[in-house]
Amino acid sequence: MSKISKFLDLIKRQALNEVVLVCGNQSADLDSIASSISYAYFHYQKYRFTKGLVIPLLNIPEKDLALRKDAEFVLTQNGIKRSQLWFTDDLSKFDQFKLIMVDHNVPQGEVAKSRLTHVVGIIDHHQDEQKYLDSAPRVIEECGSCSSLVLNYWYDLIGEDVGECATLLASAIMIDTTNFTQRVKSHDEKALETIKMLGIYNVSAFTTNFEKIQESKSDLEGLSMNDILRKDYKQFVFDGNTVGVSSIVKPFSWLDKHFDIDKETKSFGEEHKLDLLVLMTAYTTNDQFKREISFHDVLKDLSERCIKGMKDKLDLNRISGNRFTQNNIKASRKQVVPYLEQTLTNTD
Incomplete structure (x- = not known):
């Protein structure tokens, strides 16, 4: 069992007090999913539970994960099961919660309608809506993938421990930048350098994996x-x-x-x-x-x-x-x- 998988099992066993949700945008694409899971895992690596319980939440109902075949493919690659994840169906379990947004910077979907008290952090690559200016971190920078920003932010805090989620984040960055060939900005280049430094980058292997993920993303078989x-x-x-x-x-x-x-x-x-x-x-x-x-x-x-x-x-x-x-x-x-x-x- 991977360390990420063990972490997800661990937070399922915690009392839901002083909860902080880290959540991607309402499209819940691979970038949002990878960013939220990785952010929560890195926060645990750095602080354990001394700064609250940080739970990654997917901003869709559980049934809609099946529509995202690329995300399911990558999650399986990284040893993550659907039963270990949190969805908008779970929002009723929280009396109230604070929010960290990744891949967006204004609350969206059911999360915005629920028992949100205030926003405490943002990492995003969309247009800055100039809200929640006192949140920390507040990283809103133009780049191909939000996962690049998440990797870079946490690498500065925990160093090579980001390696546990590097493959998960790299998959999202590859899809958002068409295998590092389109929409690549300095933050994406920095993330790629970190991935190379961690020793997990192989051009041939990454290209093959990119093609498999892209094939899964384009598979609409059986969908209405x-x-x-x-x-x-x-x-x-x-x-x-x-x-x-x-x-x-x-x-x-x-x-x-x-x-x-x-x-x-x-x-x-x-x-x-x-x-x-x-x-x-x-x-x-x-x-x-x-x-x-x-x-x-x-x-x-x-x-x-x-x-x-x-x-x-x-x-x-x-x-x-x-x-x-x-x-x-x-x-x-x-x-x-x-x-x-x-x-x-x-x-x-």
């Missing part, structure tokens, strides 16, 4: 359209407009072969009480990385407003109707969401 929309989903409120954004690993042409997209998006939007649902596809064909985007009005007519406001920023070319090729392939959801906010809060 509702599952696919929930698989990597975030929800926001911009100037009174509720907006959902789903990231999907297949092109619209693939989705059309399997689903009635208009019917499914309407149903999903009504279920989540959305004003607007945005689909973002990202996939590789003939060794070329491509993006598409579509806008689906549910309760309000917002799509044309968004198209007009974001057309130049995303370099959109209309495919048909509300669907577009997104030629600005560097703009992932991390960049698109602030564009949506700017557009929907602009009163000009």
Whole structure:
């Protein structure tokens, strides 16, 4: 049994007093999952329980972990079982809790609605919303993967003891940076140097593992359209407009072969009480990385407003109707969401 696995078993046996949850964002992708588990483990390595019980919580219901086949693959690789994890289903077990956010910097999802008392720490690589300025740590830096920031922060505190989670974090960094070839910033480079120093880096092995994780991430076999929309989903409120954004690993042409997209998006939007649902596809064909985007009005007519406001920023070319090729392939959801906010809060 790995030390991480033993740690997760240990915290399951603790009394839930003075709890601090370390939680990723509501999409609960591999980066958020790796960052939260690793942060909690490193905190235990440094402080044991002298600074409270820090529990890693996945910001999704337990049943939704099955939608994230890449995360399940990596967790199994690292000896971590689903039964050892905490999910939003477990929030009712806490009378109250403090929060450390990784991979986001404003509380999201069910965590934001629960018995949160205050935010005590942030490590994130998204746009800084300028909240919780007294939290410590408060590390919000641009880079490819939040896992890089988590690794770098804790390496400065516990040194080579980060090696216990290095493989878990490296897997997330590889996916977010396409095996260290895209969106790589200085923090990612520093994390890679640490991974190399720890002696776990092998170009061939990492490439093979990256391909396996990527294959798992792209596997939508057996999933309904509702599952696919929930698989990597975030929800926001911009100037009174509720907006959902789903990231999907297949092109619209693939989705059309399997689903009635208009019917499914309407149903999903009504279920989540959305004003607007945005689909973002990202996939590789003939060794070329491509993006598409579509806008689906549910309760309000917002799509044309968004198209007009974001057309130049995303370099959109209309495919048909509300669907577009997104030629600005560097703009992932991390960049698109602030564009949506700017557009929907602009009163000009």
